[in-house]
Amino acid sequence: MDIEGREDDYRLTVAMLSRLSIRDIVLIEKLDIDFAPGLSVLTGETGAGKSILLDSLSLALGARGDASLVRHGAAQGQVTAVFDVPRNHPARAILAGNAIDDDGDIILRRIQTADGRTRVFVNDQPASVALMRTIGHALVEIHGQHDERALVDASAHREVLDAFGGHASAVRETAEGWRGWRTTEQELARHKARVEAAAREADYLRAAVAELVQLDPQPGEESQLAELRATMMRAEKIASEISDAQDVLSGPSSPLPQLASLLRRLQRKAAEAPGLLDDVVTSLDEAMLSLDAAQAGVSAALRATEYDPQRLDQAEERLFALRAAGRKHNVQVDDLARLRDTMAADLADLDAGEERLAALEQQAKQARDLYDQSAAHLSALRQAAAKGLRDAVMAELPELKLERAEFIVEMSSEPDSRMEEGVDQVEFWVRTNPGTRPGPMMKVASGGELSRFLLALKVALADRGSAPTLVFDEIDTGVGGAVADAIGQRLARLAGRVQVLSVTHAPQVAARASTHFLISKSGGADRVATGIVAMDVDARQEEIARMLAGATITDEARAAAERLLRENTAAAV
Secondary structure (H helix, E strand, O other): OOOOOOOHHHHHHOOEEEEEEEEEEOOEEEEEEEOOOOEEEEEOOOOOOHHHHHHHHHHHOOOOOOHHHEOOOOOEEEEEEEEEOOOOOHHHHHHHHOOOOOOOOEEEEEEEEOOOOEEEEEOOEEEOHHHHHHHHHHHEEEEEOOOOOOOOOHHHHHHHHHHHHOOHHHHHHHHHHHHHHHHHHHHHHHHHHHHHHHHHOHHHHHHHHHHHHHHOOOOOHHHHHHHHHHHHHHHHHHHHHHHHHHHHHHOOOOOHHHHHHHHHHHHHHHOOOOOOOHHHHHHHHHHHHHHHHHHHHHHHHHHHOOOOHHHHHHHHHHHHHHHHHHHHHOOOHHHHHHHHHHHHHHHHHHHHHHHHHHHHHHHHHHHHHHHHHHHHHHHHHHHHHHHHHHHHHHHHOHHHOOOOOEEEEEEEEOOOOOEOOEOEEEEEEEEOOOOOOOEEHHHHOOHHHHHHHHHHHHHHHOOOOOOOEEEEEOOOOOOOHHHHHHHHHHHHHHOOOOEEEEEOOOHHHHOOOOEEEEEEEEEOOOOEEEEEEEOOHHHHHHHHHHHHHOOOOOHHHHHHHHHHHHHHHHHHO
């Protein structure tokens, strides 16, 4: 994939690391670095602090903190990374999703204390290390011989392939299809469980509903029957006493006939002896009247307490049947009618549920078929992209002295292994020499080879699927001459689309930089500090001469450095 000749001003539209401020981290006491677009290289003698600089940047990107990073004698260290980010960059969406103000630059600040504690701020708002790491991954990729966070992470290879192929729409369609299918499958599973549970209880439900329908319980019926039963039982007890009274007053042993006969005889005799029996006759007459009234009252009371023993039996039988049903179903008697209606509805649902189950099964099949179509289409796109990516990487390998190596996009598809990302497993493999067994890039390639494979991949990907700032940590270690020059060419080409920072020992790489930083160490035996400075043309020439010649810089080395700079300046133009 040729990215040469693209407009330099394009780089102004992409995100970039604009400033890195470091305070009291290892050998760095105070350091402020302003970065520019394009390719920035960092050089310096071994031990000057280049690795400390990258460790500091990593800290601001969410790497694990450690008390040992704090400069000796300081209470805390601090790193602040400032990014110039366009409004449409995904990092802005991360900020918005976490309710963090995102007007202006994105500022990641990490404070590491000497006692091991750490504090994180995103745009001056307290945040978590996890959030800082998420934002950092969206803004910066760090690549090195032993860096496992970048392209050597096999779990990211499918995403990288999709970015290369421009599959965003197909990936989104497949993910939506997967979610739709999973939703219908989950609804189907829930409904199927309900139907199966109802089916297991169907016989019981039918018998229970038939029993309750026949019983026909009514709300409030229990209390009415209980009251009727109590009233009838009380009447039964009282009626027995009243009946005894009636027997006394009206039965064979009633005194009324004798008293009536006696009253008549005394009335006849009273005329023969005036005044003698008048009071007795009057009293007996009143007694007879009272007894007659009592007899009438007892008869009326007996009629009032009349009840039907059969009706009592029926009321008791009904009451006992209702209470037995309540105990059987473990509900109050007044809730039996509601239970009957609920069970009847469950039976109706069971019948309707069978129909609903069939409809859901059809929906799930349609959703699965739709997903399978999307996943198959995505797989076909990935197969084509895999060939394109392989060819693009292979085109870069000869100049990187990997002309005998082979880059392989190992892709396997399992249609029955449905995932939100599709049905494909993708991993980058390499074969370093003809006749050798290919294998995963991280396992097969040596350190130097891995660095060059990574660089070839990044060039092939250009600005696709890449963070806006790429950091390469000494990926030119162990190479020189034409290979180092090829690495420098590719870093410069990458820098036409994204910001590139490279820690390098290769003068061929340093000569291609648009900005060249020198990292140096100063101080005495008791206190050492790391510093950094952006060099002008003359200083750059001297530094590249040192990189060419070593400790003693010769005129020949200066001439060679001047020639390198001149040639690369001309090539850039």
